[in-house]
Each structure stands twice: as C-alpha cells, then as structure tokens.
Amino acid sequence: MNQTIFGCYLQTLVLFLVAITHAVRISYDGYKVYQVTPRTRVEADLLREFEEDIHFDFWSEIRAVDFPVDIMVAPGAQEEFEDFLDNQNLEYTTIIENVEEKIQEEDSRQRRQVRVDRGNVTFTEYMRHDEILAYIEQLTVDYPSIATTEVIGKSFEGRDLTVIRISSGASNKSIIFIEAAIHAREWIAPPVALYIINQLVENSNYTNMYEDIEWVIFPVVNPDGYEYTHTDARLWRKTRSTATICNGVDGNRNFDFQWMVTGASSWQCSETYAGRSAFSEVETQAVKNFFDSHRGRIKLFIDLHSYGRLLMFPWGYTSDPPSDFEELQSLGERVNDAITSVRGTNYTVGTAISILYPTSGGSRDYAKAVGGIDLSYTIELPAGGNAGFNPDASEIIPVVTEIWEGIKVFYDYVVEKYVNGTKTV
Ligand SMILES: [Zn+2]
Structure with a gap:
C-alpha cells in the first residue's frame, strides 16, 4: 500500500519535473505587427530608435524611404508607440492584430500528421x-558519384553543421556556395536551398550544371535557432548560445569585417546583437573556416534570408560602391528578370546600403572583402502575403521554382566568367 502511494507520488513528481523542465512554447498573445512607412530619412531615423528596444522586433528591415517596415510590438509598448507615431505624423497600419492567433492558425493548418519519410524531401x-539532414544523407547513398556531405562544425547545442557538395569529374573546380537560415525564423530559406539541391541531384535535365562547377549548399546554418522556432519560439532569429541576460547572437552581424561598425548592437538582448566579439559563434566560425579552406575557389556566394524581395550585394557598411558595381548590378538585374519571368515576382536589386539602412558584420560583406569572393549576394525571399515569416506551406513551391530560374542565370554567369573566361557583362 505504502509502496503504491509512494509510486504514485513519485510518478506525479516525475511528471511535474518533466512539465517544468520541458520548454513551454513562448506565446505572442497580444503582440501586434505594425506596418510603418517612413516618407523621409528623418522619419526612418525616428524608427531606428526602437531597434534596440526589446519590446520591438523588426520583422523587415528599415529601408531608405517610402518602403513599409513591419514591426512587432509587445502589448505593454503599443499604446506609447501609437502615440509616438501619431505625434510624429508617421504613416502606419496594423497588419496583424494578434500574432499568437496567427501562429496558432498557421500551426493548425500546417501541423503535420506524420513526419517526412526518412530520406525524402517535401516542398x-x-x-x-x-x-x-536525412534527405541530404540519402542523396549521398542514392547518388554517390556526385553527392557527398561534410560536417563543417558543430552548433552551440551540438548539432551537425552539414553541407552537401554536388560535383562530378575533376576536383578543385570553381565553387558556388549557398547558405540558408543563419536567421532561424526565416523558414522559407531552407526549402530554397533544398530545391536547388533537389534539382541538381535528382533532375536529370541539369546534370551539366555540376560538371564544370562544384556546388556547396549549407541548408541550415543555425540549426539550434531553427529547431527552437519549431519547438519553443516561432519568431526566434539568433543563435542559441547562452549569455548572462539574453541568449543568442545575430549570426549575420557576427562576421569579422567592419564588425560592430554600424547597424549592429552591443546589447545582448537586441535582435541584432553582434556578439561579445567577432566570430564568437561556432556557426559563423564554420562558414569562415570553409571560406578559408577553399580560398580562391569560391566564385559565387549566396546568403538566403526573408523577407523583402531584395537582391543585394556589397556593401552594407558604406555607401561607397564596390569597384565592380556595374557587374554586380547587371548580373543581379538579369537574375531578377529570370525570376520575374515565372509569375511576375520582382526583386529590388542594389547595394545593401542603398536598399536598406547600413549594416555591418554580415556574411555577404565578409565573403567579398575578406573571403575574396567577388560575386556575393543576399537574397531576401518574399513574405507570405501578409503572414511575415511564415508563408503558408502552399507558397513554398511558387517561391522555390521561381528562384531556381534565377539560380540558373547565376550559374551561367559563373561558367562564362570563370570556366570559359568569356565574361560578357
Ligand atoms: Zn535574415
């Protein structure tokens, strides 16, 4: 009898401990998303004041002028913010009344009944x-002569940082390197990386695309953060490294080029926290080490983000154009033309600083300035309607298929310039 009671007690205690130690999903109940459109530089500067405030989360970046900026605001700060906007005569609308409701809605629509069969891919x-990871490992089994994976590091929480290489024939070829999800919540980025992998490896129409070029694709740079967005906090952006007050570093402010110069924060609770030092994060170190060990071979670098429909190249930290501005602009426009031809989606092409506000410490600028990769781009993929970071899963296919057309243009250019040596731009 006593033993039974003790057993019950023990079971309750265990359940209680499981309940308190198992992470509870962060709720965004009452959080609103405002869309503010600054009409002058002064108005844009006013908005920047809120970037470091933990009650404010900039879903899209502040752009020069006349472009809407989506900002999620915690319940306690909304009244004051609305007063501020009214007083400053800033133009705004509320695009999401309650973020939690939106997430719940999407969860119920998108919650999967079954896991993806191990080794398969879905769009x-x-x-x-x-x-x-199971999918890209399966490709190495099914297509051993062209696909190999490599673990280029371990995340802060110990997950494999895995890249897939797609190549045939000679070694030491020119490389196209594509990475996604350094920002955890930008869910549309990994499917784009996966679709490129899928088409290259599994679509026999494209076998020529890895004969003269080696592709290296890193589908999830920040797996800890990415998993955290699935299990705990849908809108987590940073890595999951621990700190004294707030966890995580913005990986795309953590690279050692013009680190902490502009558009980055030294406050650890900020969404754009640059880290206690450049390359403090093991995830960014892994990318750096990959650049170092393939110096001279990587000809094109693409960093996939969302959201904004932007195709940006260096620099982010200075308005001085790069010496090869014309080439980067012209290539970007041709990539955009190819994307647009599919269903009319149009990207804005330009230097990051001309399209956005200044930023520094990102992988794109680092790749060009330190990595020696002349062709270096950030793609801000489209938002899902008004849904921000969580485009409905039904929007994955339209996005990945149109980007693929742009990727082909990038590929053709790298071949022309570096393999055939017949650059035309
Ligand atoms: Zn991003």
Whole structure:
C-alpha cells in the first residue's frame, strides 16, 4: 500500500519535473505587427530608435524611404508607440492584430500528421532539421558519384553543421556556395536551398550544371535557432548560445569585417546583437573556416534570408560602391528578370546600403572583402502575403521554382566568367 502511494507520488513528481523542465512554447498573445512607412530619412531615423528596444522586433528591415517596415510590438509598448507615431505624423497600419492567433492558425493548418519519410524531401511542408539532414544523407547513398556531405562544425547545442557538395569529374573546380537560415525564423530559406539541391541531384535535365562547377549548399546554418522556432519560439532569429541576460547572437552581424561598425548592437538582448566579439559563434566560425579552406575557389556566394524581395550585394557598411558595381548590378538585374519571368515576382536589386539602412558584420560583406569572393549576394525571399515569416506551406513551391530560374542565370554567369573566361557583362 505504502509502496503504491509512494509510486504514485513519485510518478506525479516525475511528471511535474518533466512539465517544468520541458520548454513551454513562448506565446505572442497580444503582440501586434505594425506596418510603418517612413516618407523621409528623418522619419526612418525616428524608427531606428526602437531597434534596440526589446519590446520591438523588426520583422523587415528599415529601408531608405517610402518602403513599409513591419514591426512587432509587445502589448505593454503599443499604446506609447501609437502615440509616438501619431505625434510624429508617421504613416502606419496594423497588419496583424494578434500574432499568437496567427501562429496558432498557421500551426493548425500546417501541423503535420506524420513526419517526412526518412530520406525524402517535401516542398509542401516545412521540414525539421533532422529531416533535412536525412534527405541530404540519402542523396549521398542514392547518388554517390556526385553527392557527398561534410560536417563543417558543430552548433552551440551540438548539432551537425552539414553541407552537401554536388560535383562530378575533376576536383578543385570553381565553387558556388549557398547558405540558408543563419536567421532561424526565416523558414522559407531552407526549402530554397533544398530545391536547388533537389534539382541538381535528382533532375536529370541539369546534370551539366555540376560538371564544370562544384556546388556547396549549407541548408541550415543555425540549426539550434531553427529547431527552437519549431519547438519553443516561432519568431526566434539568433543563435542559441547562452549569455548572462539574453541568449543568442545575430549570426549575420557576427562576421569579422567592419564588425560592430554600424547597424549592429552591443546589447545582448537586441535582435541584432553582434556578439561579445567577432566570430564568437561556432556557426559563423564554420562558414569562415570553409571560406578559408577553399580560398580562391569560391566564385559565387549566396546568403538566403526573408523577407523583402531584395537582391543585394556589397556593401552594407558604406555607401561607397564596390569597384565592380556595374557587374554586380547587371548580373543581379538579369537574375531578377529570370525570376520575374515565372509569375511576375520582382526583386529590388542594389547595394545593401542603398536598399536598406547600413549594416555591418554580415556574411555577404565578409565573403567579398575578406573571403575574396567577388560575386556575393543576399537574397531576401518574399513574405507570405501578409503572414511575415511564415508563408503558408502552399507558397513554398511558387517561391522555390521561381528562384531556381534565377539560380540558373547565376550559374551561367559563373561558367562564362570563370570556366570559359568569356565574361560578357
Ligand atoms: Zn535574415
């Protein structure tokens, strides 16, 4: 009898401990998303004041002028913010009344009944990190002569940082390197990386695309953050490294070029926290080490983000144009033309600083300035309607297929310039 009672007690205690130690999903109940459109530089500067405030989360970046900026605001700060906007005569609308409701809605619509079969890929649902790795590992089994994976590091929480190489024939070829999800919540980025992998490896129409070029694709740079957005906090952006007050570093402010110069924060709770030092994060170190060990071979670098429909190249930290501005602009426009031809989606092409506000410490600028990769781009993929970071899973296919047309243009250019040596721009 006593033993039974003790057993029950123990079971309750265990359940209680499981309940308190198992992470509870962060709720965004009452959080609103405002869309503010600064009409002058002064108005844009006013908005920048809120960037470091933990009650404010900039879903899209502040752009020069006349472009809407989406800002999520915590319940306690909304009244004051609305007063501020009214007083300053800033133009705004509320685009999401309650973020939690929106997330719940999407969860119920997108919650999967079954896991993706191990080794398979899907573009009708968002895949978890282990599913993504299982797929690329399966490709190395099914296509051993062209696909290999390599673990280029371990995340802060110990997950594999895995890249897939796609190549045939000679070694030491020119490399196209594509990475995604350094920002955890930008869920549309990994499917784009996966679709490129899928088309190259599994679509026999494209076998020529890895004969003269080696592709290296890193589908989830920040797997800890990515998993955290699935399990705990849908809108987590940073890595998951621990700190004294707030966890995580913005990986795209953590690279050692013009680190902490502009558009980055030294406050650890900020969404753009640059870290206690450049390359404090193991995830950014892994990218740096990959650049170092392939110096001279990487000809094109693409960093996939969302959201904004932007195709940006260096620099982010200075308005001085790069010496090869014309080439980068012209190539970007041709990539955009190819994307637009599919269903009319139009990207804004330009230097990051001309399209956005100044930023520094990102991988794109680092790749060009330190990595020696002349062709270096950030692609800000489209938002899902008004849904921000969580485009409905039904929007994955339209996005990945149109980007693929742009990727082909990038590929043709790299071949022309570096393989055939017949650059035409
Ligand atoms: Zn991003």
